[in-house]
Amino acid sequence: MRYQCLEGQIIHIEEQYLVKCNLKFSNHNIFLxxxxxxxxxGRGFDLLQPNNLKAEQYFQAYVQNQNFESGKVxxxxxPSLFVVNEEEKFFAVTIGQYNEKTNLLADQLLTRIDENTVIRSSTGLLxxxxxxxxxxxxxxxxxxxxxSIPPKATPQLWVIL
Structure with missing residues (x-):
């Protein structure tokens, strides 16, 4: 599955799980x-709860590509993943299937997992x-x-979606 990254700034938290946002490269307001x-x-890699979100935080929302097939906004x-930060600076994120035989993530990033790598899922640390x-x-x-081709990285955090 491929993902589209939406970037922008949180305008307002409507409800516990509904956030109104302004997209970075357009004048559209959307709800997530x-x-x-x-x-x-986006900097400390902590998992947050929706009540930790604040207006004016910057975000990256990773949404599955099938949501964009019609070409309409x-x-x-x-989103499958929501990353927030107080600044408009984020570390790199790659999303996809991981192949344990080749160590390739999304068929594009050669990864290494070591003892310092943090792996999180909805149930906690793994x-x-x-x-x-x-x-x-x-x-x-x-x-x-x-x-290099493919690029190589040692991720600091893995999140199982």
């Missing part, structure tokens, strides 16, 4: 439904073991990658 969506702080999305990423989508957060 965050129920059952992992919310991650919708007013409401349910330790890496073979098969942990089998049959699931995941997001990798990393600060730098090489310029």
């Amino acid at each position: 439904k965050l129920q059952n969506t992992p919310i991650v702080h 919708s007013l409401e999305y349910h 330790k890496y073991k073979d098969g942990i990423f089998r049959n699931c989508e995941c997001a990798a957060f990393y600060k730098m990658c090489t310029l």
